[in-house]
Amino acid sequence: MATKAGLRAIPLLDLTRQYQTVRERVQAEVIRVIESQRFILGPDVDRFEQRFAEYCGASYAIGCASGTDALELALMAAGIGPGDEVLTVPFTFFATAGAILSVGARPVFIDAESASFNLDVQQLDRVLAQHPAIKAMIPVHLYGGCADMGPLMERAAARGIPVIEDAAQAIGAEYNHRRAGSIGTLGCFSFFPTKNLGGFGDGGMLTTNDETLARNLRALRVHGSFERYIHQWPGMNSRLDALQAAVLNVKMDYLDEWNRARRRNADLYRELLSGVVTVPNAPPHQTNHVYNQFVIRAPRRDELRTWLTEHGVGTEVYYPLPVHLQPALASFGYQAGDFPVSEQLAQEVLALPIFAELTEDEITTVAGLIREFYGGSA
Numbered sequence: 001m002a003t004k005a006g007l008r009a010i011p012l013l014d015l016t017r018q019y020q021t022v023r024e025r026v027q028a029e030v031i032r033v034i035e036s037q038r039f040i041l042g043p044d045v046d047r048f049e050q051r052f053a054e055y056c057g058a059s060y061a062i063g064c065a066s067g068t069d070a071l072e073l074a075l076m077a078a079g080i081g082p083g084d085e086v087l088t089v090p091f092t093f094f095a096t097a098g099a100i101l102s103v104g105a106r107p108v109f110i111d112a113e114s115a116s117f118n119l120d121v122q123q124l125d126r127v128l129a130q131h132p133a134i135k136a137m138i139p140v141h142l143y144g145g146c147a148d149m150g151p152l153m154e155r156a157a158a159r160g161i162p163v164i165e166d167a168a169q170a171i172g173a174e175y176n177h178r179r180a181g182s183i184g185t186l187g188c189f190s191f192f193p194t195k196n197l198g199g200f201g202d203g204g205m206l207t208t209n210d211e212t213l214a215r216n217l218r219a220l221r222v223h224g225s226f227e228r229y230i231h232q233w234p235g236m237n238s239r240l241d242a243l244q245a246a247v248l249n250v251k252m253d254y255l256d257e258w259n260r261a262r263r264r265n266a267d268l269y270r271e272l273l274s275g276v277v278t279v280p281n282a283p284p285h286q287t288n289h290v291y292n293q294f295v296i297r298a299p300r301r302d303e304l305r306t307w308l309t310e311h312g313v314g315t316e317v318y319y320p321l322p323v324h325l326q327p328a329l330a331s332f333g334y335q336a337g338d339f340p341v342s343e344q345l346a347q348e349v350l351a352l353p354i355f356a357e358l359t360e361d362e363i364t365t366v367a368g369l370i371r372e373f374y375g376g377s378a
């Protein structure tokens with residue numbers, strides 16, 4: 001696609017390029033599943049769950065219908081419900097808090113810190129002391145960089161509460177050389193098409209090292225049933241489709257290569273944008289950042305965004321309104337100013353194209369446009 005100025009457009013994400021690399025294999029697999037007429041759970045899902053658990057370094061993986069459902073199922077498995085508080089960060093996609101609301105619990109927030117975009121562990125002891133009803137914590141590995149899990153795991157163990165990793169954006173990401181989904185009590189992943197491992201529709205996965213939790217999750221995803229037509233809990237109807245598992249089994253073969261390409265792209269942006277705009281560096285505990293998003297902090301962000309749009313470059317703001325200020329949470333009484341870093345980030349962040357198939361020329365063009373916008377300096 002060409003822009004008004006005759007330039008070739010550079011989209012935020014172009015999934016058609018990735019599709020070209022997997023096309024034949026995926027089509028063959030999809031047809032095989034269709035021919036089998038076996039669509040719910042079954043061998044494709046089993047195989048993908050096994051591979052996924054192994055990939056993450058977790059003992060068990062349990063497929064479900066979306067990342068949002070994974071979070072909700074995790075909270076159910078952890079026994080979280082009305083009267084409980086769950087600690088999370090307001091600078092995330094709404095689903096993290098949405099799942100807490102769905103099980104009837106109250107979200108309690110800890111602010112983000114601007115160097116990593118993740119929750120600020122310096123504030124952990126204060127927030128925990130103020131909230132004795134916190135019964136679980138959900139750190140978010142935002143944009144593909146792991147939250148600082150060490151202090152969280154330590155405090156959670158002392159309190160005897162679970163840590164649920166929201167790893168929706170972080171497949172393959174590492175915290176001190178351990179993969180996301182293998183560190184907390186439970187890990188939650190999304191296969192929404194824009195994720196580093198994206199399906200052809202919605203899909204999700206839970207990981208855990210706890211055999212009882214794994215067993216209960218397998219029941220919770222089928223209406224709380226261990227035994228046909230006997231229901232222990234209401235649970236959910238939330239399975240990973242065999243068709244999605246077949247697609248994801250193919251794509252899994254390319255995941256590390258795609259993640260490496262995203263990192264290479266991030267390094268090039270860093271080099272080209274140095275001194276022009278704030279490009280946060282991954283903190284040392286993020287031993288492998290997988291760049292589901294590449295996010296800069298930009299002065300005059302909205303003007304920059306308009307400028308890039310006019311020049312055919314796709315960008316996005318993840319996320320323009322922190323969760324504590326969302327209308328869905330109005331009844332909890334949070335106010336503007338409660339979580340100042342998250343609110344500031346919401347004004348400054350801008351995601352640039354980072355997908356694996358992006359060319360060096362395209363990255364150079366995007367960086368050049370940003371330099372031009374700022375007249376060479378921010």
Ligand SMILES: Cc1ncc(COP(=O)(O)O)c(C=O)c1O
Pocket residue numbers: 066067068069092093095096140166168169189190191192202203204
């Ligand atoms: C941080 C985070 N949590 C949860 C989700 C929910 O995943 P899904 O869209 O698969 O329900 C997403 C997906 O966008 C996400 O980015």
